[in-house]
Amino acid sequence: LSAFSDGHIDGHAPLVTGLTLNAYLAAGIRTDHETTGRDEAMEKLRKGMTILIREGSVSKDLAALASIISAETSAFLAFCTDDRNPLDVAEEGHLDFMIRKAIQLGAPVTHAYRVASISAARAFGLRDRGLVAPGYRADVVLIDDLMQCSVSQVIAGGRVVDDALFATRPFVAPVGLTSVKARPVTAADLAGRPAPAAGPVIGVIPGKIITDHLMLALPTQDGLRQPDLSQDVIRVSVIERHGHGGAGAQSMAHGFVKGFGLKQGAIASSVGHDSHNICVVGVDTADMALAVNRLLELQGGFVVVNGGAVTGEVALPVAGLMSQLPADELRPHLHHLREAAKALGCTLAEPFLQVAFLPLPVIPHLKITDKGLVDVDRFVLLD
Amino acid sequence: LSAFSDGHIDGHAPLVTGLTLNAYLAAGIRTDHETTGRDEAMEKLRKGMTILIREGSVSKDLAALASIISAETSAFLAFCTDDRNPLDVAEEGHLDFMIRKAIQLGAPVTHAYRVASISAARAFGLRDRGLVAPGYRADVVLIDDLMQCSVSQVIAGGRVVDDALFATRPFVAPVGLTSVKARPVTAADLAGRPAPAAGPVIGVIPGKIITDHLMLALPTQDGLRQPDLSQDVIRVSVIERHGHGGAGAQSMAHGFVKGFGLKQGAIASSVGHDSHNICVVGVDTADMALAVNRLLELQGGFVVVNGGAVTGEVALPVAGLMSQLPADELRPHLHHLREAAKALGCTLAEPFLQVAFLPLPVIPHLKITDKGLVDVDRFVLLD
Numbered sequence: 001l002s003a004f005s006d007g008h009i010d011g012h013a014p015l016v017t018g019l020t021l022n023a024y025l026a027a028g029i030r031t032d033h034e035t036t037g038r039d040e041a042m043e044k045l046r047k048g049m050t051i052l053i054r055e056g057s058v059s060k061d062l063a064a065l066a067s068i069i070s071a072e073t074s075a076f077l078a079f080c081t082d083d084r085n086p087l088d089v090a091e092e093g094h095l096d097f098m099i100r101k102a103i104q105l106g107a108p109v110t111h112a113y114r115v116a117s118i119s120a121a122r123a124f125g126l127r128d129r130g131l132v133a134p135g136y137r138a139d140v141v142l143i144d145d146l147m148q149c150s151v152s153q154v155i156a157g158g159r160v161v162d163d164a165l166f167a168t169r170p171f172v173a174p175v176g177l178t179s180v181k182a183r184p185v186t187a188a189d190l191a192g193r194p195a196p197a198a199g200p201v202i203g204v205i206p207g208k209i210i211t212d213h214l215m216l217a218l219p220t221q222d223g224l225r226q227p228d229l230s231q232d233v234i235r236v237s238v239i240e241r242h243g244h245g246g247a248g249a250q251s252m253a254h255g256f257v258k259g260f261g262l263k264q265g266a267i268a269s270s271v272g273h274d275s276h277n278i279c280v281v282g283v284d285t286a287d288m289a290l291a292v293n294r295l296l297e298l299q300g301g302f303v304v305v306n307g308g309a310v311t312g313e314v315a316l317p318v319a320g321l322m323s324q325l326p327a328d329e330l331r332p333h334l335h336h337l338r339e340a341a342k343a344l345g346c347t348l349a350e351p352f353l354q355v356a357f358l359p360l361p362v363i364p365h366l367k368i369t370d371k372g373l374v375d376v377d378r379f380v381l382l383d
Numbered sequence: 384l385s386a387f388s389d390g391h392i393d394g395h396a397p398l399v400t401g402l403t404l405n406a407y408l409a410a411g412i413r414t415d416h417e418t419t420g421r422d423e424a425m426e427k428l429r430k431g432m433t434i435l436i437r438e439g440s441v442s443k444d445l446a447a448l449a450s451i452i453s454a455e456t457s458a459f460l461a462f463c464t465d466d467r468n469p470l471d472v473a474e475e476g477h478l479d480f481m482i483r484k485a486i487q488l489g490a491p492v493t494h495a496y497r498v499a500s501i502s503a504a505r506a507f508g509l510r511d512r513g514l515v516a517p518g519y520r521a522d523v524v525l526i527d528d529l530m531q532c533s534v535s536q537v538i539a540g541g542r543v544v545d546d547a548l549f550a551t552r553p554f555v556a557p558v559g560l561t562s563v564k565a566r567p568v569t570a571a572d573l574a575g576r577p578a579p580a581a582g583p584v585i586g587v588i589p590g591k592i593i594t595d596h597l598m599l600a601l602p603t604q605d606g607l608r609q610p611d612l613s614q615d616v617i618r619v620s621v622i623e624r625h626g627h628g629g630a631g632a633q634s635m636a637h638g639f640v641k642g643f644g645l646k647q648g649a650i651a652s653s654v655g656h657d658s659h660n661i662c663v664v665g666v667d668t669a670d671m672a673l674a675v676n677r678l679l680e681l682q683g684g685f686v687v688v689n690g691g692a693v694t695g696e697v698a699l700p701v702a703g704l705m706s707q708l709p710a711d712e713l714r715p716h717l718h719h720l721r722e723a724a725k726a727l728g729c730t731l732a733e734p735f736l737q738v739a740f741l742p743l744p745v746i747p748h749l750k751i752t753d754k755g756l757v758d759v760d761r762f763v764l765l766d
Contacts (some may be wrong), residue, residue: 025517030510048516072493075458110455125508127413133431134408 001027008125010052012304014210014363017043025049031123033080034363036061036210041068045076050123051076053115054097057085058353059209062098066105074111078120083273083353085129086327099149109146128235131348176319180270180300181243182250182278184293190237192254194223200373200382201233202358202366204259206348208356213366213375214258225256226285233258235285239278239358240370241270241320257281257358261347265306266291267276269352270320273360277370279353283344304340304350384410391508393435397593397746400426408432416463417746419444419593424451428459433506435461435497438481440468440590441736445481449488453712454615461503466656466736469710470717482532494528559702563653563683564626565633565661565682567676570668573620575637577606583756583765584616585741585749589731592740596749596758597641608639610666616641618668621742622661622675623753624653624703634753640664640741644730648689649674652735653703656743660753664738685735687723695723 001009005028012035016024017195024171025047033052035041041051045068053069055062059082074383080096081089091098093118103113106173113283121130127138139157144150154161197220203212218225218233227234235258240251266282268291278295282305291305294313304312313332316323323330341351348354361367361374368374384392388411396407397417408430416435418424424434428451436452438445442465452460462481464472476483478499504513512520518534521541528531536614537544580603599606601616610617616639623634643650649665651674656680661678665688674688677696683703687695697716699706706713724734731737744750744757751757756765 022517027520028511046516048514048519071454122505128411131431133429134405135411135413137429 001029004028009298011049012362013044015040018298031078033082035065037064037209038068038129041065045073050076050119052080052123053098053102054080054082055101056081056083056353057088057350058083058207058357060207062101063105064191066102066107067319069107069111069115071108071111074108074114075119075122077115077121079116080120083356085334085350085353087185089336090327092285092329093149098148103147103149105351106340111302113146116320131280143245176321177317178299179294179320180241180278180298182241182292182296183291184238184296185239185250185252187289189250189252190235190254190280190285190288192224192235195225198237199225199227200255200366200375202255202257202373204238204257204348204354204358204369206259206354207350209360209363211358211364211366212289212372213364213377216256216258229263229283231258234260234262234281234283235288236279236358236368237288237292238272238368238370239280241276241278253370253372254370259348260354261345263345265304265311265344267341267344267346267351267355268292268295268303268305269355270295270300270316270355271302272354273357274362275359276320276350276371277366279355279359281358293369302337304337306340306344310339311343384412387411394432395428395745398423404430408533414461416465418448419591421445421451424448428456433461433465433502435503435506436481436485437463437465437489438484439464439466439736440733441466441590441740442472443590444746445484446488449485449490452485452490452494452498454491454494456501457491457497458505460498462499463503466739468717468736469713473710473714476532479532479534481490483530483539486530486532495527502665514710532710546698557701557707558703560700561682562703563624563661563679563681565622565624565675567679568622568633568635568672571623572635573618573637573663573668573671575607575618577713578608580608582608583638583749583754583758585619585640585751587640587731587737587741589642589737590733592743592746594741594747594749596747596760599639599641601639612646612666617643617645617646617664617666618671619662619664619741619751620671620675620730621655621751621753622663622765624659624661638751638753638756642731643734643737644728647729648687648694650724650727650729650738651675651678651686651688652738653678653683653699654685654735654739656740657745658740658742658752659703661744662738664741681743685720687720687727689723689727691751694726695720 003198009029011029011032012034013024019105031050031052033054047226053065079095099112099116105285118130132140132301140155141151142153144152151278187205198217203214218228228279236257237254245251262283264283266287268280269280280288280292287305291303294310298315300318301316302314314337359369364376375382390656392412394412394415396415397419399407414433414435416437418434420634436448462478482495482499486492490597501513515523524534525536526750527535581600584597586597586598601611619640620637628634645666649670651663653661655662661675663671663675670688674686677693681698682700683700685697742752744752747759754764758765
């Protein structure tokens with residue numbers, strides 16, 4: 001905080017209110033993009049925070065927060081997406097989607113646009129963008145219909161962006177290849193340690209990155225807790241993948257998660273905020289191990305396994321986080337991946353990002369890292 | 384401009400509109416405190432400028448601009464005073480006066496306060512003031528009546544400011560003493576040069592720093608234009624006072640000004656924006672010379688002369704611009720000075736600051752410096 005005390009400091013303050021929020025603000029933090037409720041937003045606004053209203057693929061806060069957008073507040077609000085799946089960007093849109101949805105939810109039209117432009121620029125101290133005006137960057141979209149936010153033309157740096165110009169954009173050489181340094185795992189590695197039948201279970205909430213901290217009794221076998229599909233509870237493991245342990249034992253931890261709807265198989269991801277270790281959920285440890293091991297071969301991405309076979313995968317070889325394919329070519333792979341997850345019984349609209357947020361130990365209430373389950377409210381490792 | 388291109392650049396753009404305003408803004412200038420009209424203000428707002436609504440002692444723009452204050456605009460407006468006479472600060476107030484007056488003129492109450500606080504702070508990139516909130520400086524005024532903006536208590540840096548605390552404020556050692564380096568002048572020095580009877584006259588506008596560029600025929604004597612009290616036209620001279628000319632001839636220029644109402648005597652000032660040379664207006668060159676020479680003895684200030692005698696004076700020895708007296712002790716002197724000017728027939732409410740703005744050659748339309756009359760619209764010296 002002191003290193004950036006002269007600059008802009010963005011915050012992450014989910015559910016932080018009252019005196020705790022006061023202390024947080026006293027450190028010089030000026031924005032928050034983790035606000036999920038109207039009362040929470042209004043308290044933060046009153047205390048001088050700029051609220052970045054977020055609508056990602058998992059974390060969807062706009063419905064709860066659109067009603068705070070008004071002439072009185074719009075100077076202190078901005079839109080942000082944060083972890084928005086390329087499929088959603090392609091099919092629903094990005095900030096245009098947020099503007100459209102905010103207006104549908106009743107936000108004053110001009111203030112929805114203000115939140116999407118000048119207010120965001122000002123919040124970050126950017127004085128040359130956010131308006132169509134002399135002295136500002138000539139990055140402009142022309143809109144046919146203000147209510148629908150239908151973009152008819154894009155101008156970037158003063159040039160009309162057509163397909164021919166877009167095709168001339170510079171190619172960025174990939175970085176962070178071969179970043180997945182974990183070693184293959186076995187089903188036995190993922191079985192977990194002996195524990196009482198009643199214990200913590202992560203409760204996934206569809207469309208939220210906040211989880212519930214549940215205490216549930218599960219069946220046991222040889223002293224080990226087991227999945228219970230009747231309660232919609234399956235396994236979750238996180239495996240360190242940056243090679244920090246060298247040749248020693250791989251750092252990993254195991255737990256249980258409720259809410260994916262899986263009846264069989266496993267889903268693994270090398271996207272796992274913010275340490276981006278491997279996170280895998282599944283009904284069956286053998287399928288989970290196969291999914292992890294396929295991820296190692298792909299050098300990152302998403303993998304779906306069912307009954308001992310890979311049924312869907314997308315490689316993300318750039319740091320284990322990004323594809324090298326153009327968005328249009330990636331799109332059918334993502335569609336197929338979703339179908340593969342659905343075939344396991346998955347009921348979540350966005351299973352892969354919901355997996356990716358399970359390891360984020362700064363978001364309430366119960367998360368899991370390679371060190372173990374984290375009680376985020378108390379900021380302690382369980383066990 | 385390039386030296387400050389990464390920082391905040393304040394503007395002075397009186398009556399600048401259209402393409403000229405676009406060019407001005409393209410240089411990175413982001414505020415203006417010289418806006419005097421509603422249409423001018425709205426164009427500047429539309430083009431992304433923050434308008435600093437000014438209410439000084441001479442330059443009073445609030446009445447013309449109060450109607451632009453709304454929920455839509457308040458984030459892009461601030462109040463400023465700029466050359467507010469200490470008498471006015473004591474008797475009418477400062478920003479409190481502007482808030483009160485704006486509300487009386489119909490501005491939405493909460494937005495008048497927003498303009499006076501958070502919007503001003505944000506316009507200048509100050510992130511730790513403008514709100515009563517955690518992480519902000521504890522500079523607070525408590526207000527009994529929101530409509531009247533009646534301040535009942537002041538808290539500065541977290542301490543309640545009472546008379547005892549105020550008395551402990553540190554004394555600042557004076558700087559810029561003996562800054563008035565001009566040599567005494569004679570009546571003959573101020574007579575001017577031969578010129579046609581019809582020529583330029585500065586038209587003073589009460590309560591404005593903008594002047595009219597008038598063309599008037601004046602009586603002449605020996606080829607020299609003369610004052611004409613029937614047209615309310617008297618003399619004005621500006622005399623370089625920083626000693627730039629060394630032992631050579633003093634740089635000075637002479638002209639005529641309409642609108643002071645003077646029937647006799649002279650008024651001299653070492654406050655003369657922004658070069659702060661000596662500016663003297665008067666009916667009679669002998670009284671004008673006496674007023675200038677008394678200013679030299681005082682090392683700056685304001686002097687009123689009538690019939691060969693000094694009838695009012697206030698010394699401003701700090702750089703020829705500021706008094707060393709506490710505000711309370713200065714106040715009766717300023718009252719006396721105003722009375723002395725009134726006794727000359729002066730009809731202006733604020734004669735001394737109206738004199739002080741005659742030499743400001745960046746404000747339309749006709750001004751005078753020690754180099755001569757300046758046609759500000761064309762940016763050329765006349766003669």
